[in-house]
Amino acid sequence: MYETAEKRERVILVGVSLADSDDAEQSLDELEELARTAGALCVGRVLQKREQMHPATYLGRGKTGELKDLIWETQADGIICDDELSPAQIGNLKDELGVKIMDRTLLILDIFAARASTSEGKIQVELAQLKYRQSRLTGLGTSLSRLGGGIGTRGPGEKKLEMDRRLIKGRISQLTRELKEVKRHRQLTRESRAKSRIPVIAIVGYTNAGKSTLLNALTGAGILAEDKLFATLDPTTRNLKLPGGQEVLLTDTVGFIRKLPHHLIEAFKSTLEEAKYADLLLHVVDASNPQMDQQMHVVYETLRELEASDKPVITAFNKKDRFEGEYAPRDFQAERTAFISAKTGEGVEELLACVEDVLREQKVEIEQIYPYSDAGKIQLIRKYGELEKEEYTQEGIYVRAYVPVDVYGKLTHDPSGGR
Numbered sequence: 500m501y502e503t504a505e506k507r508e509r510v511i512l513v514g515v516s517l518a519d520s521d522d523a524e525q526s527l528d529e530l531e532e533l534a535r536t537a538g539a540l541c542v543g544r545v546l547q548k549r550e551q552m553h554p555a556t557y558l559g560r561g562k563t564g565e566l567k568d569l570i571w572e573t574q575a576d577g578i579i580c581d582d583e584l585s586p587a588q589i590g591n592l593k594d595e596l597g598v599k600i601m602d603r604t605l606l607i608l609d610i611f612a613a614r615a616s617t618s619e620g621k622i623q624v625e626l627a628q629l630k631y632r633q634s635r636l637t638g639l640g641t642s643l644s645r646l647g648g649g650i651g652t653r654g655p656g657e658k659k660l661e662m663d664r665r666l667i668k669g670r671i672s673q674l675t676r677e678l679k680e681v682k683r684h685r686q687l688t689r690e691s692r693a694k695s696r697i698p699v700i701a702i703v704g705y706t707n708a709g710k711s712t713l714l715n716a717l718t719g720a721g722i723l724a725e726d727k728l729f730a731t732l733d734p735t736t737r738n739l740k741l742p743g744g745q746e747v748l749l750t751d752t753v754g755f756i757r758k759l760p761h762h763l764i765e766a767f768k769s770t771l772e773e774a775k776y777a778d779l780l781l782h783v784v785d786a787s788n789p790q791m792d793q794q795m796h797v798v799y800e801t802l803r804e805l806e807a808s809d810k811p812v813i814t815a816f817n818k819k820d821r822f823e824g825e826y827a828p829r830d831f832q833a834e835r836t837a838f839i840s841a842k843t844g845e846g847v848e849e850l851l852a853c854v855e856d857v858l859r860e861q862k863v864e865i866e867q868i869y870p871y872s873d874a875g876k877i878q879l880i881r882k883y884g885e886l887e888k889e890e891y892t893q894e895g896i897y898v899r900a901y902v903p904v905d906v907y908g909k910l911t912h913d914p915s916g917g918r
């Protein structure tokens with residue numbers, strides 16, 4: 500993803516463990532993974548237990564001194580803090596430590612910047628980057644240009660990173676306008692999908708859970724699936740015919756992560772919102788990851804933030820090939836759960852059966868005898884629903900089927916005034 504010729508930045512990861520949470524160490528593991536994805540080399544870690552983050556310097560005084568020594572020992576080029584820093588914190592740490600100061604947000608923005616491939620993705624990333632930078636110009640400005648590369652300098656608007664406040668403001672409003680246009684297009688696509696009445700299923704989940712691998716396995720979509728965080732940034736939609744014959748649209752979406760930067764959620768809303776307009780969410784979980792529970796929690800929290808938490812969910816515990824035996828995680832928030840390996844294809848059939856079940860539950864059962872002159876209605880059922888049984892009797896055509904609610908109205912309404 501990154502040019503190898505570029506010198507790898509040597510970074511120290513810095514975190515604060517708050518009294519009420521104990522997953523700071525795991526969060527740092529994830530930060531290391533993110534840093535690695537962005538091409539940096541982690542040369543040290545500092546984790547401080549504190550009641551709260553220090554408002555001026557993130558770490559307390561003593562720890563900051565310790566960090567300074569570690570920077571000297573390891574010849575680090577910079578530090579990455581695990582939480583979003585305020586402009587003041589960046590400035591103070593910069594003065595104190597004399598190296599490049601980065602945070603989780605900057606890092607994630609940087610990875611997104613390198614991943615963005617569509618114009619929509621690029622606009623969204625640049626907007627998020629500029630908004631982040633806007634308030635931090637003094638703290639970041641010099642440290643970024645001094646190094647002339649590395650984390651925080653990549654992106655669609657790379658040349659514009661040196662812009663002053665006034666220009667940034669202008670660029671932000673231009674991008675906001677462009678994004679509005681993009682959103683309008685997305686809305687139109689959604690509307691035409693809704694008209695076609697083909698159910699939309701959004702694949703959601705923590706980053707690296709196997710969402711793209713699953714979409715590829717189901718539809719041969721040929722999307723990049725990698726053992727890297729945020730391999731997918733732009734949503735891809737593919738048609739899929741379920742075993743019973745019904746067609747659905749499957750959309751692969753950007754992965755979620757803990758502490759997903761607010762700017763990014765804002766900027767990426769139109770991409771992330773795919774989940775909001777879906778009929779069903781397919782939640783892919785990496786069940787071989789020891790952090791599985793926290794990751795599922797993050798996914799549900801993010802869905803809530805996107806106002807998509809009222810959708811029916813099917814949870815697919817993925818990477819079954821990596822765990823053995825009795826292990827049987829559960830998800831009480833899901834309508835159904837399945838155990839699959841997107842890689843080997845194991846369990847995928849059962850998963851599709853779950854999808855059919857849940858889609859059927861969203862439909863209404865219809866059992867009726869139609870006169871032979873009403874054969875058009877049978878066509879309607881075939882097209883939009885599932886025809887379970889069809890019998891040609893003396894009174895007419897006996898039909899038992901599951902149909903979408905809106906089609907149901909058309910099927911039961913009898914213009915002749917009833918028989």
Ligand SMILES: Nc1nc2c(ncn2[C@@H]2O[C@H](COP(=O)(O)OP(=O)(O)OP(=O)(O)O)[C@@H](O)[C@H]2O)c(=O)[nH]1
Pocket residue numbers: 704705706707708709710711712713723724725726727728729730731732753754755817818819820821839840841842843
């Ligand atoms: N062993 C095993 N590995 C899997 C399975 N499914 C996916 N993977 C691997 O997990 C990694 C991540 O898969 P992706 O499909 O890129 O995951 P994603 O959820 O799309 O990730 P992002 O797009 O980064 O959010 C890849 O290296 C896959 O090969 C599985 O069933 N078993």
Ligand SMILES: [Mg+2]
Pocket residue numbers: 710711712723724729730731
């Ligand atoms: Mg992906």
